[in-house]
Amino acid sequence: MKEKRNVLLLALPCTLTLLIAFIIPMVYTFIKALINDNLTYYTKFFTDPFYMKIFGNTIKLSLKTTLLTLVLGYPSAYFIARTKSKIKSILIIATIFPFLVSAVIRAYGWMVILGDSGILNQFLLNAGIIDSPIKIMYTETAVMIGMAQLVLPYMILSITGVIQNIDPNVENAAKSLGANPVQTFFKVTFPLSAPGVISGCILVFTMGMTSYITPQLLGGAQYLTMSTLVYSQIKTTYNLEFANAICYILVFAILIFQIVANNISNSVNKRLGSGKNA
Amino acid sequence: MGYLSIKGLTKRYGDFTAVQNINIDLEKGEMVALLGGSGCGKTTILRMIAGFIEPNEGTVEINGQVMNKIPAYKRNVGIFFQNYALFPHMTVYDNIAFSLKLKKMDKNVIKEKVESILALVKLEGLSERYPRELSGGQQQRVALARALVMEPNVLLLDEPLSNLDAKLRVEMQVEIKRIQRTLGITTIIVTHDHEEAVSLADRIIIMNAGHILQVGSPKYVFNHPKTPFIADFMGFANLIHGTVREVSDGRTSVRTSTGAVVNSTDTESDKAAVDEEVIFSIRPENILVSDKPEEGYLKGKVLSLTYKGNNTRIVVENIFDEPLTVSSYDYEGPAAGEDIYVAFPESKVIIYKK
Numbered sequence: 088m089k090e091k092r093n094v095l096l097l098a099l100p101c102t103l104t105l106l107i108a109f110i111i112p113m114v115y116t117f118i119k120a121l122i123n124d125n126l127t128y129y130t131k132f133f134t135d136p137f138y139m140k141i142f143g144n145t146i147k148l149s150l151k152t153t154l155l156t157l158v159l160g161y162p163s164a165y166f167i168a169r170t171k172s173k174i175k176s177i178l179i180i181a182t183i184f185p186f187l188v189s190a191v192i193r194a195y196g197w198m199v200i201l202g203d204s205g206i207l208n209q210f211l212l213n214a215g216i217i218d219s220p221i222k223i224m225y226t227e228t229a230v231m232i233g234m235a236q237l238v239l240p241y242m243i244l245s246i247t248g249v250i251q252n253i254d255p256n257v258e259n260a261a262k263s264l265g266a267n268p269v270q271t272f273f274k275v276t277f278p279l280s281a282p283g284v285i286s287g288c289i290l291v292f293t294m295g296m297t298s299y300i301t302p303q304l305l306g307g308a309q310y311l312t313m314s315t316l317v318y319s320q321i322k323t324t325y326n327l328e329f330a331n332a333i334c335y336i337l338v339f340a341i342l343i344f345q346i347v348a349n350n351i352s353n354s355v356n357k358r359l360g361s362g363k364n365a
Numbered sequence: 366m367g368y369l370s371i372k373g374l375t376k377r378y379g380d381f382t383a384v385q386n387i388n389i390d391l392e393k394g395e396m397v398a399l400l401g402g403s404g405c406g407k408t409t410i411l412r413m414i415a416g417f418i419e420p421n422e423g424t425v426e427i428n429g430q431v432m433n434k435i436p437a438y439k440r441n442v443g444i445f446f447q448n449y450a451l452f453p454h455m456t457v458y459d460n461i462a463f464s465l466k467l468k469k470m471d472k473n474v475i476k477e478k479v480e481s482i483l484a485l486v487k488l489e490g491l492s493e494r495y496p497r498e499l500s501g502g503q504q505q506r507v508a509l510a511r512a513l514v515m516e517p518n519v520l521l522l523d524e525p526l527s528n529l530d531a532k533l534r535v536e537m538q539v540e541i542k543r544i545q546r547t548l549g550i551t552t553i554i555v556t557h558d559h560e561e562a563v564s565l566a567d568r569i570i571i572m573n574a575g576h577i578l579q580v581g582s583p584k585y586v587f588n589h590p591k592t593p594f595i596a597d598f599m600g601f602a603n604l605i606h607g608t609v610r611e612v613s614d615g616r617t618s619v620r621t622s623t624g625a626v627v628n629s630t631d632t633e634s635d636k637a638a639v640d641e642e643v644i645f646s647i648r649p650e651n652i653l654v655s656d657k658p659e660e661g662y663l664k665g666k667v668l669s670l671t672y673k674g675n676n677t678r679i680v681v682e683n684i685f686d687e688p689l690t691v692s693s694y695d696y697e698g699p700a701a702g703e704d705i706y707v708a709f710p711e712s713k714v715i716i717y718k719k
Contacts, residue, residue, distance in 0.1 A: 256446045278454050
């Protein structure tokens with residue numbers, strides 16, 4: 088039992104910091120707001136279609152971003168995990184490299200590309216594909232593109248780690264048993280990589296729900312998400328109580344999502360078994 | 366023209382040639398062992414037959430059809446992997462039924478086939494288990510059943526027994542042989558264990574560094590390895606240098622630098638002339654031992670004894686320059702440091718030219 092206590096001791100500094108600087112203030116603010124305002128602001132949020140739409144948009148944006156990064160990230164992850172060439176470490180570094188550039192700068196970069204007179208529209212106009220600039224900036228599409236680029240590395244790294252641990256002979260076995268490459272992927276590779284896909288999706292979805300810089304700069308006032316709504320409630324409307332309620336709605340939404348996702352993840356991991364078959 | 370025919374098969378990785386101009390012909394229902402050390406190219410050949418890698422040169426033909434451009438999933442070649450490579454997310458039943466479901470067979474037919482193959486490999490009642498819930502031997506049998514149930518044209522076994530303990534290994538040797546005979550599947554088994562190759566295969570192919578060194582029946586290869594290298598690989602622990610002193614009536618007499626004389630009447634040995642330098646070899650278990658001087662016995666000293674259950678491995682010095690390894694059944698002779706007398710049955714001594 089002593090050993091167990093020592094292990095718990097190791098977790099103490101982090102736990103204490105989180106408790107004092109995060110959990111206690113959160114609970115305190117939540118309860119205090121409830122005492123002062125009852126459920127006034129929560130009711131306001133859930134009964135006004137305007138706010139509900141923003142809530143819905145945020146979830147939709149996060150889901151779309153998750154799906155986009157999954158589709159973009161999986162092939163890259165598979166390649167990185169399976170390549171035997173020396174560029175493997177370079178690819179991993181290249182995956183992490185964008186972290187060196189701040190989200191603000193990257194958002195400005197996307198503005199240059201996606202704006203009405205941006206590179207993309209100029210190109211399409213000059214190529215004669217369109218007659219007038221298409222509006223991308225300050226739409227869901229712009230935010231989604233910016234977000235996807237921001238969170239893609241998390242998806243790639245989560246999946247790469249899992250695929251690296253799948254025995255290539257298991258895929259070969261499937262082929263020898265008559266499965267074509269598509270069947271091999273959907274019946275063997277993908278199910279076995281599910282733990283990585285799930286943890287990647289949890290990460291990316293959560294980051295999509297809470298991200299602020301990207302929606303603020305690429306979505307602006309025309310495309311609001313929960314986090315930019317909170318900001319505008321504080322800075323523009325000075326409605327701190329309402330901003331507080333929105334924050335907690337977001338927190339609870341993510342909490343519920345995490346609980347559901349963790350349950351799925353646990354049952355998948357259980358199905359695959361903790362140990363690999365040697 | 367065999368059922369499985371490999372012609373001029375060559376595989377290179379950069380400057381390294383893994384497999385060099387390999388030709389093998391298998392009759393339908395034949396079981397051939399590819400025997401060699403690690404890195405000799407035997408697994409590479411298997412992977413080319415299965416279609417996981419493409420040869421640089423040469424062809425693989427099954428039943429007269431060239432397979433080179435046919436992808437692995439259309440070849441109907443069953444493969445058993447050294448690490449079993451079972452699908453960890455599927456039950457035993459689903460593992461075995463995998464190929465049948467892909468063929469969109471009727472559910473009842475699949476059930477029937479899976480149950481009969483489970484009976485064949487003696488795994489009845491385990492169909493709902495996951496691979497991780499099985500012992501090594503059970504996993505191995507699932508892997509075998511999975512490869513067999515698709516009724517492959519050719520079955521490839523990659524080190525099928527290497528992960529098993531000694532008792533299970535013998536059991537599975539018998540099982541594999543029985544199943545292969547029952548179903549009459551053309552089979553290639555890859556192994557580094559000469560005893561496994563000898564006990565399972567109809568024919569043995571010995572490989573080294575991407576080349577075939579010798580092909581023959583287990584009995585022949587076991588008793589008449591073509592070169593000292595193969596002899597060493599086939600368990601001839603003794604490779605002793607000497608000079609031919611006399612050749613007469615099919616008997617070759619060799620004298621070593623220590624003055625010891627050994628005779629050979631082996632008809633398959635290299636024909637060496639008088640005064641030619643040679644290497645002679647004999648299996649440890651073919652050497653006779655005695656604790657007292659006898660006619661035709663050479664005197665030596667026991668360097669060490671290793672008990673291996675029924676057999677005792679005795680290393681003897683002071684006869685040749687090289688230490689001599691003797692294997693004796695139920696040994697109760699001289700202890701380490703004591704004198705020992707050994708004799709070499711003339712028909713069991715093989716002579717190689719240098």
